[in-house]
Amino acid sequence: MTALGQALPHDSVLHRRNPTVKLAVFFVVSVVVLVPVDPWTPLALLVVAAPAVVHAGRIPWPTLGRAALLFGPFAFSLLAVNAVTRDGPVVAEVLGLEVTRTGLTVGVALALRTVLVGTLAVAFTLTTDGARLMTSLHQHARLGARPTFAVLAGYRVLEDLPGRWTTIRQAQSVRDPRHRRGTLPRDPGSLSRAAFALLVVALRQGERMAIAMETRGLGSGPRTVHRPVALDRRDAVFAALVLGVCLLVVLVTWRAGLLRTWSTV
Amino acid sequence: MIEVRGLGVTFPGTPAPVLRSVDLDVRPGEQVLVLAGSGAGKSTLLRVLAGIVPQVVDAEVTGVARVAGLDATTTPTADLAAHVGTLTQDPTDQLCLPTVLDEVAFALENRGVDPGLIGPAVHRTLASVGAAHLAGRRTAELSGGEGQRVALAAALVADPQVLLLDEPTALLDPAAARGVARAVRGAVGDGRATVMVEHRLDELGHLPARVLVLGPDGRVRADGPTERVLHDDARSLAGMGTWLPLSAELTAAGVGSLERLTVDPVPTSVPGVRVLSARGLSVRRGQRTVLDGVDLDVHAGRVTAVVGLNGSGKSSLLLALAGLLPAGGTVTGGSVGLVFQHPEHQFLARSVHDELAWGPHRARLPDVDERVSAGLDDYRLRGLEDRDPFRLSGGQQRRLSLGAMAVCGHDVLLADEPTFGQDRRTSAACADALRRLADEGRGVVLVTHDLRLVGEVADDVLLLRAGHPLALGPVDDVLADDALLSRAGLPLPAVLAASRTTGHPVRAVLRALRTATLPAPVRA
């Protein structure tokens, strides 16, 4: 994975798309896939989407695969819980729980939906620079200057957090005379004390950053952007293409009689 | 350009004002250095001029503060910024954007400057502070010194009429501090009024022509040409605990040169038993080896100083000695306590008392109450028992973190930059605390950028360069070896250079200078 909020360091068709457009398209697709609860529609979309993002974003398969592993447990637990908690014809019994056909179908559907949205999420973050997205939201989505830069300041805090988290846990662990070499305590008490210190330090950093931005004139009037984010015809083509394909797939599964929604399971 | 009349500032919940009837006029083209002890209100004065106090930070402000013709106490901070460039005290926290280019361009964008003109201005300003090579970098990956230069460029880029600088070199090694000082000097241009707070006067090389001195009561103690103020008031300035350039310090001591000083011999500390021993220590962080092949023995009763440039691996060494980083090689010996650079990272309890009691409790020591009580006295924390540790001043936080570690009775105490940002008096007090711990029979390892502090407390010095040990030896030998120091990239402070000519051990000379200038010996 790349560092937090940074795109893979190469160029690609997906890299070049306007981030606001990308986010909007991504959002619409994730709302559309809320509708079907049969396994076929998300599967078909996944079969189209995975090679598409790998190709258009020049994302190496192993990178995508590794990222997908992160949401594996989430998808699996959705499958498991749905399989045993829905009414319908019983197909098996596991640990005294009845696995139903309906449960299995819905479970697989929700799991595939998670993998699909997860894949798109990974493709989005691997091809989008977080800071450019904020600039673009400011330019193209009329997000105000102060909220934009507040989020960017939040992002700076975020970049520093992993390092600070480790430092704080180290610093606090040596306060315990019984602390053992080479280990950091993992009990809930130690973790929450570290989290509290992290919060205090981050809030103080936030206050200083707000002051630093204000003393450089943020919010004093109309501002310019020295490296604007491009928005052109190709972005419209991109949006039309992705949404078109998505609707086409749903149309096909519907006509093939495979589509199910909550009202028809 | 700046016109301050009868300025008073009181923070809520505090009985006494921080600043009282301060008057200050600064004309275009003039530079003023503000000197005062810790907590005397230097930053507060700059924050009033920048429109931060009372608009962003609550305070009761009386009197008049006009900057570039605007009332600084009511003009919105962002509007005032059209005329004022500000560098605040902690450099790492003023980089707010992900890349260096965005960071430096920010002030111009906010003024609505034509985008076509911004790029060239950004590069020009970066070059003027010696940071042209950083243009392509991300801010999160900058070292302390690099970050400080970028922050300076970001304050200068809009060519402000008024420039306010609060300790622009605090976190830097001596070489980088000189670089930034040069950049500041270069940036002080035509017609611009500059007000600067700085502790490291000898590193500055060339002092601004005018000095404003604030007393501990928040009143102006002196205001005038640098030479005259520093030499006429040298004694009282030294007494207030401010740092002084060497020549003024000598005046305060009442001598023309260090050789005239009566130097009493100080007892050399005899090494006790070996309490910690590292062999072939190496550390990897990220993809790089940041420490390689370090051998170090720590003896009871002795203070070992570790010095080197920013990023040479000093903090990594301490972490490895404390067993907090996976390291190659071996570390054997007794129990180890480590005082981190930022006290805030180390606090665990919600009151000073509980903070001191924490370690002894954990260790199930029998005499927790006595230890806490002794800690309160030794580190001058009486009266603050119930205060939240985060609510202490910087100097008090430092003392608490040192005290909380010391009461645990570790065999070895490691301290990372214990004096940064402190005035002369608190820094001396900290040096005494470390010396006392060693004299009680602990082994002490000290990381610092302040070679003068090294001369004052250390018995041995380990010199690091880019993760490699350059030398390890008695302090007088290491500090006398010019070739060695220049290979480490460390310029010698003026006072140490001068002390060589006296023929006495460096610690004895520094002690004598201190006795002659700081009034009463202060306990930590």
Place this chain on the structure above:
Amino acid sequence: MNRRRISLSELVLLAVLAVVSGFVYWALVQAWIALQIAMGPFGDLAQHVLIGGWMVAAPLALYIVRRPGVGIVVELAAALVEVVFLASPVGPMLLVVGLVQGAGAEAAFALTRYRRYDWGVFVLSGALAGLASTVLGMVRFGWLTQDWFAWRLGLQVASGILLCGIAAKVIGDALARTGVLDNTPLGRARRETTSPDTEPVPVA
């Protein structure tokens, strides 16, 4: 309620709250995954036990900044950060999740017209946040048509009360004690009631 324009430091404070709560959650996600696996087929219920922790930023933000909308804004910002910078597998739906949960938590404060900040309001806020999040789950995952719906609802509300509502007040009070909130409406309100711990602070 106050009508003054929200200040930059308040906006940044909200962003920092969003980021830190997102990050701390992310750091504890190991615990969640472990719990999920340990609970076997009931793993899906693990999220209900922890759900309150996800939403704590909203009542905390309201407690500190005390103006309409900040509960929703902070949850939205947290979602934005998770989607944009942390590649959350939930995707942009998280923005909707943030909106709904934030609105749930905020409803309790809106009922008091942003005037009361006592334990009762926080408990109600947590309960409503848990409720809102359950309603959303009904839409997203069809919980209503599953067994265990009562369990889900009960766990979500309980977790909301404890880990969201009550936790927010506890954390807010502890933070106020440290002095980092002195220049916020919470800090000012505490000063007015002259609590003993408003003593000098180290300089920001």
